[in-house]
Amino acid sequence: MVHISLALNKYSGNFGILHQAVEGMFNSLGPTTRAVGSPCWSSGLDAFYYDFGEHRTSDLEEMMQADTIVLWGINPVWTSIHALPFLYRAKERGATLITIDPIYTATAKKSDLYIQVKPGGDGALAIAVAKMLMEKGEIDFRFIAEHTVGWEELRFELENISMEKALLQAGQRRETVERLASFMGKDRNLFIWIGFGLQRHRNGGQNIRSINALAAMTGNIGKKGSGVHFAHDPAWKFPHRITKHIPAGFEEKEIIRPVDINNFAEELLRMEDPPVKLLWISCRNLLTQNPDRALLEKVLSSMEMIITVDLFLTPTASISDIVLPAATPFEEWDLVASYWHHWISINQPAIAPYGESKSDLEIAKAIAKRLNERSPGMSAFPWWKSAEEFIEEEFTEEICAKLHISHWRELLNGPRKILGEETAWEGHRFSTPSGKFEFFSSRAKEAGLPPLSMQLSESKVEEKYPYVLLIIHDPYRLNSQFQNIPALKKASGEPFFLIHPSLAKKKGIEPGRMVRIYNDYGEVLLRAYPSIEISPDTLQLINGSRLPINRLIPFIPSDMGRAVTGASGMAFNDTRVEIEKI
Ligand SMILES: Nc1nc2c(c(=O)[nH]1)N[C@H]1C(S)=C(S)[C@@H](COP(=O)(O)OP(=O)(O)OC[C@H]3O[C@@H](n4cnc5c(=O)[nH]c(N)nc54)[C@H](O)[C@@H]3O)O[C@H]1N2
Ligand SMILES: Nc1nc2c(c(=O)[nH]1)N[C@H]1C(S)=C(S)[C@@H](COP(=O)(O)OP(=O)(O)OC[C@H]3O[C@@H](n4cnc5c(=O)[nH]c(N)nc54)[C@H](O)[C@@H]3O)O[C@H]1N2
Numbered sequence: 087m088v089h090i091s092l093a094l095n096k097y098s099g100n101f102g103i104l105h106q107a108v109e110g111m112f113n114s115l116g117p118t119t120r121a122v123g124s125p126c127w128s129s130g131l132d133a134f135y136y137d138f139g140e141h142r143t144s145d146l147e148e149m150m151q152a153d154t155i156v157l158w159g160i161n162p163v164w165t166s167i168h169a170l171p172f173l174y175r176a177k178e179r180g181a182t183l184i185t186i187d188p189i190y191t192a193t194a195k196k197s198d199l200y201i202q203v204k205p206g207g208d209g210a211l212a213i214a215v216a217k218m219l220m221e222k223g224e225i226d227f228r229f230i231a232e233h234t235v236g237w238e239e240l241r242f243e244l245e246n247i248s249m250e251k252a253l254l255q256a257g258q259r260r261e262t263v264e265r266l267a268s269f270m271g272k273d274r275n276l277f278i279w280i281g282f283g284l285q286r287h288r289n290g291g292q293n294i295r296s297i298n299a300l301a302a303m304t305g306n307i308g309k310k311g312s313g314v315h316f317a318h319d320p321a322w323k324f325p326h327r328i329t330k331h332i333p334a335g336f337e338e339k340e341i342i343r344p345v346d347i348n349n350f351a352e353e354l355l356r357m358e359d360p361p362v363k364l365l366w367i368s369c370r371n372l373l374t375q376n377p378d379r380a381l382l383e384k385v386l387s388s389m390e391m392i393i394t395v396d397l398f399l400t401p402t403a404s405i406s407d408i409v410l411p412a413a414t415p416f417e418e419w420d421l422v423a424s425y426w427h428h429w430i431s432i433n434q435p436a437i438a439p440y441g442e443s444k445s446d447l448e449i450a451k452a453i454a455k456r457l458n459e460r461s462p463g464m465s466a467f468p469w470w471k472s473a474e475e476f477i478e479e480e481f482t483e484e485i486c487a488k489l490h491i492s493h494w495r496e497l498l499n500g501p502r503k504i505l506g507e508e509t510a511w512e513g514h515r516f517s518t519p520s521g522k523f524e525f526f527s528s529r530a531k532e533a534g535l536p537p538l539s540m541q542l543s544e545s546k547v548e549e550k551y552p553y554v555l556l557i558i559h560d561p562y563r564l565n566s567q568f569q570n571i572p573a574l575k576k577a578s579g580e581p582f583f584l585i586h587p588s589l590a591k592k593k594g595i596e597p598g599r600m601v602r603i604y605n606d607y608g609e610v611l612l613r614a615y616p617s618i619e620i621s622p623d624t625l626q627l628i629n630g631s632r633l634p635i636n637r638l639i640p641f642i643p644s645d646m647g648r649a650v651t652g653a654s655g656m657a658f659n660d661t662r663v664e665i666e667k668i
């Protein structure tokens with residue numbers, strides 16, 4: 087019954103609920119080793135957990151009722167194009183669009199105001215704005231009194247923070263922040279959309295807590311057209327029965343020996359008693375997306391067996407012993423929910439699986455069946471059930487009621503939005519221990535984190551290398567996917583990075599020149615193009631190219647993530663490098 091030397095690493099290839107058959111199959115074996123946490127959003131999830139009790143977004147369309155929309159560390163013009171019609175309509179209605187980003191992104195170019203924040207300086211920026219709003223009396227004291235805890239402690243802290251220090255950490259002049267604050271006063275509907283890029287820093291979680299506090303002190307929570315929006319997970323309302331086939335005698339919690347998904351290489355190396363021998367990789371291009379690539383290569387080569395399930399022969403699949411071809415979404419049933427909008431849909435197969443490919447569910451079923459043939463009772467996964475039966479089991483009465491359907495098959499006519507959850511936190515009943523929005527979080531305190539949501543960071547990290555490497559998500563790809571589509575490859579051109587003209591001049595780098603980007607972890611050779619879209623101490627690179635960029639990226643944990651996902655977030659955007667022309 088004990089298969090602890092088997093490990094699973096699975097992430098974002100397909101988040102459809104039937105793909106959780108992989109977790110279900112692993113659960114059915116009893117204790118195994120599992121990658122836990124997330125390379126993506128953990129620090130932000132914890133920030134929302136401490137302040138609100140959980141993460142929720144309003145219906146995206148509410149954006150159209152905002153007076154001010156702040157796109158804070160998010161680049162939807164590249165990464166969330168389905169949101170653009172609402173942004174444009176809000177703008178037509180007179181909303182002011184503000185982008186806060188260290189890079190003058192495609193989104194910033196469409197905004198009315200752009201603030202070039204220092205990487206990791208968002209908390210300090212929120213604090214500077216909060217201090218100004220306090221000076222001007224633009225605080226919603228009624229909201230604070232009725233719906234929050236910890237205001238007195240926070241006010242005291244804010245009064246004692248020096249404005250100069252906050253401005254310096256945010257990399258701003260006073261006038262710029264004054265302008266920003268003028269769009270955020272208590273009588274404007276303020277809709278803040280926080281992105282993933284901004285929380286990929288050592289202080290990413292705390293920075294989000296500061297932004298949350300800014301929204302709360304101006305009364306911008308639970309009101310139409312306002313709020314702070316980071317993530318929402320309608321999928322969590324499903325019972326996830328597909329994962330619950332745990333053998334008798336075990337509790338769900340006991341059957342996972344956790345390995346941090348971000349510090350995967352090092353933790354796997356240290357794993358003893360027993361060491362991991364077989365690694366199952368699904369929905370992941372581990373080798374190109376995880377930090378610490380050199381160590382990862384070494385550790386993976388020491389595995390007795392790696393099985394990768396993927397649609398394509400990715401770099402990760404290429405180093406595996408067995409590659410199982412996955413079916414595409416065109417060839418499988420699935421139940422699909424988003425981590426941002428509120429729609430639920432059924433994915434229906436359009437064609438039968440091509441060649442020998444199989445969905446993750448069919449693979450899980452086949453394995454469970456075979457294991458039980460060899461050794462009856464080895465897997466508790468119900469291999470005899472059809473995909474449609476697995477879908478059926480997820481639809482509880484409550485879910486059907488919220489979708490206004492009596493049977494899931496009604497979704498075959500088109501997706502439905504979950505009703506009754508349009509405005510996040512509308513009744514102001516928060517899921518925190520106090521039931522209120524918490525400027526002071528006892529849960530954060532217990533976790534050894536600063537209890538107050540606004541606090542200037544005092545810790546100084548000695549940086550050996552001078553330039554911050556910001557790796558942003560690609561307009562033509564989804565992480566490492568779609569490399570193989572010639573039209574997209576052509577559209578995105580050869581990989582390159584951007585460098586400020588003053589830095590290019592200092593280093594004698596002409597446009598298009600090959601440059602060595604390096605640090606203690608490795609090096610990458612790439613063409614450089616000067617651009618005033620970034621600051622002189624930042625380099626911009628686009629994620630997803632075939633280049634092994636993650637040779638440069640060490641594992642740097644962010645401040646938060648453990649409470650919700652079980653491991654800290656990953657501070658990809660705190661990677662530091664040096665450059666030289668070659
Ligand atoms: N430097 C840097 N690194 C980053 C980031 C960053 O900003 N900077 N971003 C991080 C983020 S946000 C994320 S989410 C992670 C993503 O990390 P991964 O989840 O590893 O990313 P993908 O490149 O999307 O790889 C998914 C793989 O799943 C495969 N796939 C697609 N559909 C299926 C299916 O149905 N079944 C199976 N078995 N496989 C399938 C795809 O072909 C692809 O190879 O990367 C992280 N890495
Ligand atoms: N086309 C496309 N769409 C995608 C993806 C993709 O790869 N391609 N990936 C999907 C996934 S997995 C994810 S997680 C999302 C990511 O969606 P986004 O969060 O929009 O993407 P990122 O490029 O990671 O980061 C957004 C911005 O954060 C900025 N940033 C970095 N550090 C800081 C900081 O300290 N402060 C502030 N204010 N900004 C900062 C970056 O400069 C960048 O412009 O997109 C999803 N959608």
Ligand SMILES: [Mo]
Nearest residue numbers: 125126127282
């Ligand atoms: Mo992500």
